[in-house]
Amino acid sequence: MLKLFTPRSLISTVRCTARAYSAPVKSLTVDGKTYPSDEWTNIPPFILDLIQRKLHKNPDHPIGILHDLVKKSMNGMGYTIYDEFHPIVTKFQNFDVLGFPEDHPGRSKSDTYYFNKEHLLRTHTSAHEHECFQDCKTPGYLITADVYRKDEIDRTHYPAFHQLEGARYWSRLEPNYLEKIQQDIDSIPKTNIIVEDPFRDQPITENNPKQTYMTPEEVRLVATHLKKTIEYLVNQVFENARESAKKAGSTEPYLNEPLKVRWVEAYFPWTGPSWEIEVWWKGEWLECCGCGIVQRQVLLNSQLGEDKISWAFGIGLDRIAMLLFGIPDIRLFWSLDERFHKQFKRGEISTFAPYSKYPGVKRDVSFWLPSESTLHCNDVMEIVRSHAGDMAESVEVVDEFVHPKTGRKSQCYRINYQSMERNLTNQEINVIHGNVENDLTTRFDVEIR
Numbered sequence: 001m002l003k004l005f006t007p008r009s010l011i012s013t014v015r016c017t018a019r020a021y022s023a024p025v026k027s028l029t030v031d032g033k034t035y036p037s038d039e040w041t042n043i044p045p046f047i048l049d050l051i052q053r054k055l056h057k058n059p060d061h062p063i064g065i066l067h068d069l070v071k072k073s074m075n076g077m078g079y080t081i082y083d084e085f086h087p088i089v090t091k092f093q094n095f096d097v098l099g100f101p102e103d104h105p106g107r108s109k110s111d112t113y114y115f116n117k118e119h120l121l122r123t124h125t126s127a128h129e130h131e132c133f134q135d136c137k138t139p140g141y142l143i144t145a146d147v148y149r150k151d152e153i154d155r156t157h158y159p160a161f162h163q164l165e166g167a168r169y170w171s172r173l174e175p176n177y178l179e180k181i182q183q184d185i186d187s188i189p190k191t192n193i194i195v196e197d198p199f200r201d202q203p204i205t206e207n208n209p210k211q212t213y214m215t216p217e218e219v220r221l222v223a224t225h226l227k228k229t230i231e232y233l234v235n236q237v238f239e240n241a242r243e244s245a246k247k248a249g250s251t252e253p254y255l256n257e258p259l260k261v262r263w264v265e266a267y268f269p270w271t272g273p274s275w276e277i278e279v280w281w282k283g284e285w286l287e288c289c290g291c292g293i294v295q296r297q298v299l300l301n302s303q304l305g306e307d308k309i310s311w312a313f314g315i316g317l318d319r320i321a322m323l324l325f326g327i328p329d330i331r332l333f334w335s336l337d338e339r340f341h342k343q344f345k346r347g348e349i350s351t352f353a354p355y356s357k358y359p360g361v362k363r364d365v366s367f368w369l370p371s372e373s374t375l376h377c378n379d380v381m382e383i384v385r386s387h388a389g390d391m392a393e394s395v396e397v398v399d400e401f402v403h404p405k406t407g408r409k410s411q412c413y414r415i416n417y418q419s420m421e422r423n424l425t426n427q428e429i430n431v432i433h434g435n436v437e438n439d440l441t442t443r444f445d446v447e448i449r
């Protein structure tokens with residue numbers, strides 16, 4: 001395993017046969033395994049460089065600190081911890097077994113990083129749900145992993161991020177299984193958290209119906225266990241953050257307020273009924289976690305049999321860590337600057353102290369789209385990232401129109417190039433921006449205005 005501060009030029013476990021994003025490659029080799037390329041191959045070198053970082057395994061990194069806090073909180077509660085899964089998975093694992101339709105946008109090359117038609121970088125931790133359901137020897141499991149998606153460029157989005165997923169199931173074949181679920185509910189540690197949940201006793205509503213194979217009582221019990229588990233986990237994380245802030249000398253009023261959460265109905269394709277929990281923190285409601293009762297077809301696809309009932313949840317660790325540690329820009333998690341990393345150590349939630357603020361350099365790129373354009377906004381973002389790397393602070397569409405006479409469509413993107421570590425020069429940005437324009441022209445046949 002590479003250490004965090006290993007220079008990218010020395011990374012040898014990831015080898016790409018070509019460095020230019022737009023250049024064709026014959027194969028990609030990662031951790032000694034070679035993946036032949038085809039028409040689906042679309043992974044740029046900067047994404048390959050991130051695979052070895054494993055931030056959730058670094059106990060002195062905010063993501064790793066949060067991951068360890070969750071593991072300690074759930075210790076002894078019947079969950080197997082998985083945090084070693086490799087990020088390269090098959091199309092079957094990531095999409096097919098979970099029931100993604102063939103035309104789902106998540107399968108597109110504009111959303112997902114492909115090594116080839118059959119292999120890709122996981123877009124969610126659920127890519128391992130099938131094997132965990134089959135292999136797990138405890139009633140539940142937790143997965144923590146880095147996941148990858150093409151995404152917009154701003155302070156809260158990055159093409160690599162981290163998820164925590166949990167699931168638990170019961171068998172209807174077990175004698176008195178409903179009583180067993182109630183016993184499991186009673187065994188969850190109590191908290192002083194204030195909970196607002198209008199659906200606790202009646203979780204089934206017109207907007208959030210139950211699955212036909214489950215009884216109302218089964219839904220109520222499984223949902224109660226799910227929600228109390230998440231409430232306990234949220235309480236552990238945020239109370240730890242509160243205590244750490246007090247120890248650091250903070251006197252913010254919110255630190256003396258009781259922790260409050262509320263449940264709202266939601267929709268997710270793999271669960272039903274489904275909910276989200278929101279946490280009242282620093283004067284506002286924060287979306288924290290999506291969850292629900294697992295769809296029966298997912299359980300059947302995992303070959304668990306027809307007797308199982310289950311819940312699952314998913315949390316984005318990066319967003320929670322940004323809130324708890326006061327991280328203003330998601331790019332900082334991936335920084336190699338020791339001024340960032342020296343501020344954190346295992347077991348402590350400390351507030352980030354900005355060490356610099358360098359000015360940005362804005363550039364616009366305007367172009368006419370070809371008549372049969374397949375250019376997706378994520379493709380523009382990816383081209384910018386490929387040439388600018390983490391110097392791309394934000395990219396946004398600032399103008400879009402159709403010419404009234406010719407019918408040609410025009411778009412204008414505004415790019416803010418900004419380093420977190422040094423001042424940028426106009427000369428170097430002109431070179432990068434020129435490469436962005438050239439790549440757009442070459443790959444998507446746009447006409448620069």
